Amino acid sequence: MAGLFLSPQRIDRVGLCCYAWRMAMLLMLACQQVSVCAETPRTVDAQCWQTQTLASIETKLENAASDDERLEYAARRSWLRRWKPGQMPIAPAEAPDESELMEEPVLADLPRPESIDADAWDVMVDWQKRLIGSDTDDDRKDNLRTTIELASQLEQSLADHLPADLQSLATPTGWALAYTRYRLGRALAYRELPEVRERWPIANPDEYTSRLVAAFQRLTEQTQGDRREFILLQDRMFRRAGKKGRALELLESNRHSIEPKWYLKKRRDLLQELGWDPPYREAARLYLQAGYVDE
Numbered sequence: 001m002a003g004l005f006l007s008p009q010r011i012d013r014v015g016l017c018c019y020a021w022r023m024a025m026l027l028m029l030a031c032q033q034v035s036v037c038a039e040t041p042r043t044v045d046a047q048c049w050q051t052q053t054l055a056s057i058e059t060k061l062e063n064a065a066s067d068d069e070r071l072e073y074a075a076r077r078s079w080l081r082r083w084k085p086g087q088m089p090i091a092p093a094e095a096p097d098e099s100e101l102m103e104e105p106v107l108a109d110l111p112r113p114e115s116i117d118a119d120a121w122d123v124m125v126d127w128q129k130r131l132i133g134s135d136t137d138d139d140r141k142d143n144l145r146t147t148i149e150l151a152s153q154l155e156q157s158l159a160d161h162l163p164a165d166l167q168s169l170a171t172p173t174g175w176a177l178a179y180t181r182y183r184l185g186r187a188l189a190y191r192e193l194p195e196v197r198e199r200w201p202i203a204n205p206d207e208y209t210s211r212l213v214a215a216f217q218r219l220t221e222q223t224q225g226d227r228r229e230f231i232l233l234q235d236r237m238f239r240r241a242g243k244k245g246r247a248l249e250l251l252e253s254n255r256h257s258i259e260p261k262w263y264l265k266k267r268r269d270l271l272q273e274l275g276w277d278p279p280y281r282e283a284a285r286l287y288l289q290a291g292y293v294d295e
Contacts, residue, residue, distance in 0.1 A: 046085035046278040076245030091260035105172040151184035181219040
């Protein structure tokens with residue numbers, strides 16, 4: 001190392017160039033120790049943050065007090081290990097892939113089951129038509145009262161009138177019931193949004209939570225596990241339970257089945273809720289670059 005640091009008395013014009021070159025090489029090697037592929041100071045900072053955060057997660061994983069905690073920290077570690085700063089993927093161009101998704105059946109297009117009388121069937125057909133008209137992407141937040149009332153009435157009526165075999169997902173009526181439960185659960189979950197609570201406060205939080213959890217449980221029991229058609233409600237339930245890593249992994253594993261806007265927005269929001277600032281900033285940038293804005 002002594003030869004790399006020349007005394008001022010011995011540095012001539014040639015020696016100065018040699019000295020500067022050697023110092024530059026030392027600096028380059030030092031930078032490579034931080035990150036071989038680092039391109040910008042921001043990327044280096046993100047990589048340092050990633051390394052530190054993964055180390056913290058490993059510690060929490062080792063000290064987890066339950067299987068539930070271990071699943072959560074394992075999910076966070078899995079996502080963060082895959083993330084490459086500056087290379088976060090955009091939403092799949094072909095999303096949503098509807099080849100394996102079941103569309104919501106329209107009761108008016110189905111033959112009336114023999115076990116249901118005409119008047120009751122007509123009422124359910126009318127309720128579903130009004131429910132679908134109320135629960136739209138553009139007007140969902142404004143119509144929550146109507147949506148919750150209609151979905152509750154329709155779910156109860158379908159559950160009461162349909163025999164067990166027609167409540168199975170092997171039948172169109174079973175899928176109509178599942179979608180009704182999904183719309184009810186989603187509308188109840190939307191009630192927790194700050195802008196909604198400001199206009200329509202939740203008077204009894206315990207009662208509200210019980211109602212939301214019960215609606216989601218009925219859907220889960222009917223579908224007997226994960227269904228991509230209803231993945232966003234399951235993602236919301238993970239989030240509200242503090243299982244944000246599992247929500248993030250669920251979102252990623254089903255990204256081909258989700259509208260690009262909702263995939264990008266929910267990924268951004270989850271990263272913000274986790275307090276992961278570097279990936280959050282990258283996700284927020286990709287959301288804006290895709291042409292989306294918050295309503």
